Amino acid sequence: MTEQRAFRIHNDNQGYRAGIETIPVPQPADGEVLIRVSHSGINYKDALAGTGKGKVIQRFPITGGYDAAGIVEQSRHACYKPGDAVIATGWGLGFDHDGGFADYLCVPADWLVPMPSNLEPRTSMILATAGFTAALAVHRMLLNGQQPEMGPILVTGATGGVGCIAISILSKLGFDVTAVSGKADLQSWLKGLGAKHIIGRDQLPGGDRPLEKAVWGGAVDNVGGAMLARITRTVVPYGNIASIGLAGGIALETTVMPFILRGVSLLGCNSVEVPYPLRSQLWAHLATDWRPEDLEQIVSDTVDLTSMPEVFERMLSGRIHGRILVEIGAGG
Ligand SMILES: NC(=O)c1ccc[n+]([C@@H]2O[C@H](COP(=O)([O-])OP(=O)(O)OC[C@H]3O[C@@H](n4cnc5c(N)ncnc54)[C@H](OP(=O)(O)O)[C@@H]3O)[C@@H](O)[C@H]2O)c1
The missing domain is CATH 3.90.180.10 (Medium-chain alcohol dehydrogenases, catalytic domain)
Structure with a gap:
């Protein structure tokens, strides 16, 4: 060859x-x-x-x-x-x-x-970077104290590769998951993956005040932009938001209030340069207890x-x- x-x-x-x-x-x-x-x-x-x-x-x-x-x-x-x-x-x-x-x-x-x-090559590539990034987000949230009792986890960009695997992992771990999706026809598919509730992209609760009523335990965000800004204002004290993607924009207009008054954490997720020990640990989870x-x-x-x-x-x-x-x- x-x-x-x-x-x-x-x-x-x-x-x-x-x-x-x-x-x-x-x-x-x-x-x-x-x-x-x-x-x-x-x-x-x-x-x-x-x-x-x-x-x-x-x-x-x-x-x-x-x-x-x-x-x-x-x-x-x-x-x-x-x-x-x-x-x-x-x-x-x-x-x-x-x-x-x-x-x-x-x-x-x-x-x-x-x-x-x-896993074998085919099943590993069903997961691939999308699954690995979802696992990285969940890992970072758990490490930072996220627990099911803190409230439902919002997953944005829910029908995307990262979103759908994040839903599956979180529901396996006992979290209530609310999926945010622009695809109304995929509601039963999202429920089959483990989403308890599904809301449209324009149905996120809360307005534009620096702090709105806290309704989410945390979030896995694939969208960024205005959606992420709104989420920062509506997460409970000490909840975690894993920031993964920019499908809706790269700007983030919020205030420091969620961070300094509620202790909310914004956890950056970069799947590209993850050192081997964590990389193999996350793949081990994806193959076993976190496997969809x-x-x-x-x-x-x-x-x-x-x-x-x-x-x-x-x-x-x-x-x-x-x-x-x-x-x-x-x-x-
Ligand atoms: N940080 C990292 O290491 C890393 C790794 C992988 C991916 N990413 C990023 O994470 C994001 C998701 O990746 P993916 O592979 O899951 O992509 P994907 O399969 O294309 O899914 C993205 C999802 O976002 C939603 N969406 C698309 N355009 C939108 C808009 N204008 N406003 C709101 N929602 C929108 C759609 O879901 P609904 O129709 O269900 O709303 C879409 O299915 C991308 O931005 C990607 O570049 C980052």
Whole structure:
């Protein structure tokens, strides 16, 4: 095997463009591992990168894909050997280093996590960065004292990849979850994942005073902007808000009052550079006690590399829910 298929993204004097190309298979240097990719998944950022609608890529040309799972083909690190199943998410994948939308991925060994015993490449990529980020948010909230008795947890961007997995984890841990969603037709799907209540994006209680009636124990926020600002004003004393995403905007207009008068904590979540000990701890949870009951319920579509442009457009126009799995399979 000397050549492979890869979904390459270019930005040069011929413009911004992306598509499948044949490129050489990289050779691992000392400390690196070559993986035969069998599965990946699609994140919002993959769609921004693949279409050029967001400036997320740091070097061109690059192979897209923030996530990958597969089998070690060659290893130049003592921790991995050919045949091992592994997961790669985060670090520079897809924006600063060739990513998972290819037959092969070559990365430093310390970017990898060995496949937990009750996951395999396909199921790990149903979770992927979305599940890992949801787990990171829950981990940070628990560490900071979040308890079910403090009140319901709001999950915004509920039908998205991160949101739907956060709902599942939180409900497994005994929290009452209220999902905020713009997709009224997916209410029974959200309830099936563990949401107790569902409200529309414009139905959040509270107004614009610095402090409004406290109704939420805490929140997992994928949306940012005005929605996050309103949440800060309506969380109970010592509740936690995990800030993950910006689907609704990057601005945050609030006051210090929720923080200094209610002790509310805003917990930043960055899934990209999580050191190995925490990374493997969160994957162990995702494989066992935090694993969604029915992972298949989360998959809304399975595609191959040729479908990328169409899926990116669907994602950016808000016409997807749950997780989109990418089946690759080296040479297939
Ligand atoms: N911090 C990190 O490390 C990290 C990791 C992964 C993702 N993220 C970010 O987290 C967010 C969620 O990621 P994802 O993979 O779950 O994305 P996704 O699958 O595209 O889901 C985003 C969800 O947000 C809601 N939404 C979309 N546009 C909105 C708007 N204008 N106003 C309010 N809600 C809106 C939609 O849910 P409803 O239709 O149900 O309302 C949508 O399904 C993204 O911003 C992503 O970039 C951050």
